[in-house]
Amino acid sequence: MKKRTLSLALACAMVMTSLAGCAGAAKDATKASSESSAAETKASEPAKSAEGKTTLKWSVWDISKTTYYQPLIDAFEKSHPDVKIEMVDLGSTDYQTVLATELTGSGSNFDVVTVKDVPGYMTLVNKGVLEPLDSYIQSSGVDLTQYKGLTDQIKVEDKLYELPFRNDFWVMFYNKDIFDKAGVAYPTNDMTFEQYDALARSLAVDTPGQEVYGAHYHTWRSAVQLFGILDGKNTIVDGKYEFLKPYYEMVLKEQEDGVTQDYATLKTSGLHYSGAFAQGNVAMMNMGTWFISTIMDKIRTGEYTDCTNWGIAKYPHAEGVEPGSTLATITSLAIPSNAPNKDLAWEFINFVSSKDGAEILASTGTIPAVMNKAVSDLVSGTDGFPKDDKTSADALNTSKLYLEMPVNKKSSEIETVLNEAHDAIMTGSMSVDDGIAQMNEKIGAILAK
Structure with a gap:
């Protein structure tokens, strides 16, 4: 009887211990679940700075x-005042x-990303990591015409990311001292390619050492090839390149006649375009407006001494093409698909890309995407820009802008073929006709994939 009583007591004790364990486990599970839920809630909340601002x-x-x-x-x-912008430098290279x-990783929490170029843009769109901006643009009433056709060229399947x-x-930089010495009038903002070629020839001096x-x-291939897209009839990704022939023929003839430096020599020496212009023996050079801030800075610091009397003019154009038609390279802002604060990110993007943002950019000597007279006046008014020079100031006002490399899912493959053919044509290892035939064949095959 005692044995049976002892057994019952042990059994009851085990049951009570088991129940206590279950209760503890349940309590721990509830606590863990509560902590997990709190963590998820915290993760979904906007990031806060030490001052309690949204970052x-x-x-x-x-x-x-x-x-x-x-x-x-x-x-x-x-x-x-309740927002703090935190920049993250990913390096330029x-x-x-x-x-x-x-x-594409799991740890990214960017709200706004800067997009450096069109091939990079297409990579991000193809990976599905950017948020379409169309609904934001529509709700904010953004006037896309202020971008002069650029936004139409970066739509992907009719969506803007x-x-x-x-x-x-691109504009035409020129050295006024060379024109003055030759007694030749400066370039104008309305030059056809025929007039431009004649002007270049009138300034060339072939005296050894001088x-x-x-x-x-x-x-760069763009320095020659992109002359051909200014009429708006062709792009560099169409797969047919006969339209490039007259421009290659013009530049190669200038090279043959000593009007311009030899491409192979430039390639071998690695002479940078800024170094070439700084030497003071180049009358005209087609280059992007990014060179404006460089030349102003180098003159200011005394590094450039032989091109201090400079100016810019609008790009040459084909017959019948509106003056001010030129090539563009854009830098843009986008919202990642997994951005924590998309609405606030859009407010920042809308501000930076607007007229107000453009005026801030212009005040630093930077060319903004939105360019009007007030903005161009700010750029031309910066310290170091050619003063009392209406041609240079007016050159900042464009009419039509065409992307150097339009949006295309195969742009990187196309770029490779274009570069190879350009190098072959300019070094004389391939004729213009053969180079164009190679572009047509190879890029046609890429587009057909």
Whole structure:
């Protein structure tokens, strides 16, 4: 009987211990679930700074070398006192590659990303990591016509995933001292290619040791090939390239006649376009407006002494094409698909890409995507820009802008073929006709895939 009583007591004790364990486990599980839920809630909330402000993370490059970042941030934070913009520098060399890796990883929490170029843009769109901006644009009443056709060229399947805020376009830089010495009138803002070629030839001097080149073409394919797209009838990704022939023939004849420096020599020496112009023996050079801030800075610091009397003119154009038609390279802003604060990110993008943002950019000597008279006056009024020079000031006002490389899912493959053919034509290892035939064949095959 005692044995049976003892057994019952032990059994009851075990049951009570088991129940206590279950209760503890349940309590622990409830606690864990509660902590997990709290963590998820916290993760979904906007990031807060030490001051209790919402933090927007913005991917950029070259913070220390870029003058316009901080003025844009200061202006936005002033109008949004509860917001703090945090820049994250991904470096300039492999920026687009690093950005694509960040956005496809699990740890990215960017609210706004800067898109450096069209191939990089297409990579991000193809990976599905960017938010379409169309609904934001519509609800905010953004007038896309202020971008002069650029936004139409970056739509992907009729959707817009970025908004331009910077727009560097090509102009004609010229050395006034060379024109003055030759007694030749300066370039105008309405030159046909025929007039431009004649002007370059009138300035060339072939005296050994005292050579003056009427024109200069950097070794980029864009310095020659993109003359052909200014009529709006062709693009560089169409697959047919006969339209390039007259421009290659013009530049090669100038090269043959000593009007411009030899391409093979430039390629071998690695002479930078800025170095070529700084030598003071180049009369005209087609180049992007990004060179404006460089030349002003180098003259200011005393590094450039032989091209201090410079100006710019609008790009030459084919017969019947509107003056001011030129090539554009844009820098844009986008919202990642997994951005924590999309609505607030849009407010920042809309501000930076607007007229107000454009005026801030212009005040630093940077060319914004939105360009009107007030904005161009700010650029031309910066310290170091040619003074009392109506031609240079008016050259900042464009009519039509065409992207150097339009949106195309196979743009990187096309770029490779175009570069190879350009190099072959300019070095004389391939005729113009054969080079064009190679482009047609290879790029046609790429587009047919």
